[in-house]
Amino acid sequence: MTGILAAVVSLGGFALAAGIVLAIGHKVFRVEGDPMVEKIDALLPQTQCGQCGYPGCKPYAEAVARGEADVNHCVPGGERTMRQIADLMGVEPKPLEEEPAAPMVAFIREDECIGCTLCIKACPVDAIVGAPKQYHTVIADHCTGCTLCVEPCPVDCIDMLVKPELIEHWSWPLPNTDRARLGLARREAHADGT
């Protein structure tokens, strides 16, 4: 009898002590917000384009972290970003719905600009400068190519141009050998099959 009592008391005591430690730990080491959101957000290309159906990269990251959104909605991120998010979330990769387009920049035809500032308000990264009734212009180096400024323009003076390839940013292509091509074809087949 005393044996059973001793076991109950000691185990109960341990459980209580562990509970107290855990409760304190929960209070002391509490992390504000969801660390998963930050991690996913860090993988996204930050174009803030909204092609995923969410108003920006952060909201999409939050939706993925909550399990509401699939991992394959980021169009500019492409295959690579999708795989990284899938790895992080521990889910199977899914094929992309849209192929990423070539990187673009917005360009304002200044002669036609009426200075309405609507594009400035639409730009998610503050890459357009200008003032009311003055020409606006895009800082090409800061533009993410999200196209959000095109829609609000009342005179349609914004073009999306393909970003020119700089000789400094050129990189060697994959060697044109059968084995290199075979590897590429296999990877593509694999990506389509998932």
Next chain:
Amino acid sequence: MGLKRIWHRLSGGVGGFHGGVDVPQNKRTADRPIEQLPLSPVLIVPVKQHIGEACAPLVKVGDYVRRGQKIAQAEGYLAAPVHAPAAGKVVKIEEHRIIHPSGLGLPCIFIEPDGSDAAETLTPWPDWAERDPGELRERVRMCGIVGLGGAVFPTFIKLVRDQHHPIETIILNGVECEPYLTTDHRLMVEQADEIVAGLAVLRYMVGAREAVVAIEDNKPDAIEAVRAALARAKLTHARVVGLPTRYPQGSEKQLIETITGRQVPAGRLPMHVGVLCQNVATARAVYRAVCHGEPLTERVITVSGDAVPNPGNVRVPFGTPVRFLLAERGLTDIDEVCVIHGGPMMGEYLRSVDVPVAKASNGLLAFHSERVFSLRQQEQPCIRCGHCGEVCPVNLVPNLLADHCRNDAFERAEQYQLFDCIECGCCSYVCPASIPLVHYFRYGKGQLAKIRRAEQFAEESRMRSEARERRLEREKQKKAARRQRAKQLARKTDDAGGAD
């Protein structure tokens, strides 16, 4: 490490490096004296001929320029200005294809030489020893001097007296380990005195005590000539070292290891082990700039290969079209010919010969296509023989690296020190499965650079986006506060009105 260093001292300072290959030398132009190339009808001068930022043109179409006049000005720090290679008229400034594996172009200044030798030089400073090293450094910078071994890194950047990293040894690189090339060889034989004078200037600028001229032992005449020039100049603590012929002995970090026994750590510079390494042609250019006030406007190029009827070493003004240069050496029909810029190990295949010669051009090799392409085998699976790792001068594992690059596992490749690869081509040379290893590494490096750029851009965009959100939030609060105040004011006036 200490023992290793002592061993290096005991063995005469020549210990070699890991790996490397013995390649057929084919130095067929070794006994051909340097000839001056006639001026081409038009010179196409790219505004960027160095590693770093492009220069901005200083001249307009229609301007008359004299030889040595600065025609493009460096804007950033890491840049070297460009000078007119000949006197003549600027006929146009527009984008033109340059020597680059991409086949892309850069703005080029087109000059039509008029044949006069109107030249513009700076004041010669034969009294350089009484001048401040900083002043000399500025002269080297203004004369557009870059590393002429092929890397074209602006020379003045290396010429600093850093109290944390004092330069003890200055090494002049006259190794020229690439097969076929004989430009440095001929320069050492013919201009040894100017090279030694350049060495003295460089040594004074960095305050080094010891000076070494490194030459491979397949060039005994060059060793002899430089040794005699050193004796004539009465330089103290200066010597010529004959090194065993082994590719890539002329690679900067390998050469430093051979001469001093010190390895330059990954991601560090020769400066961090107390060494300054310069090519012999660069040393001569420094001498011409300081003692004669001449900017860099021409260089020596080896034209060789089995398709060239009249191979040789020629002094070529920058901007000379490759087609003109080959025609001058008797090669006019280039249909069935493969032209390589640089040496056969590290050089690149030229897709077009309508490109101008630039500061980086140390050789042009033309081979009959059927000969080159019959040697190019199709890539086969790796048989894990390990030869590539044995010959790698930086102790990498090329077969695994190539696998990672082929499978787009670039982060893995980076963990295997992809960026330490010097692209010497030893692994590709020995691979029995004909795997284009170096090509895979270049692909991997380029893709990694792209990924890094995208990450950085994303980070900047995030910061801008967050700053914008904070600003919008602030504005919203301000607006709300204003509305609140207006409401209170209205209520107050209402109350006042009610009391009346």
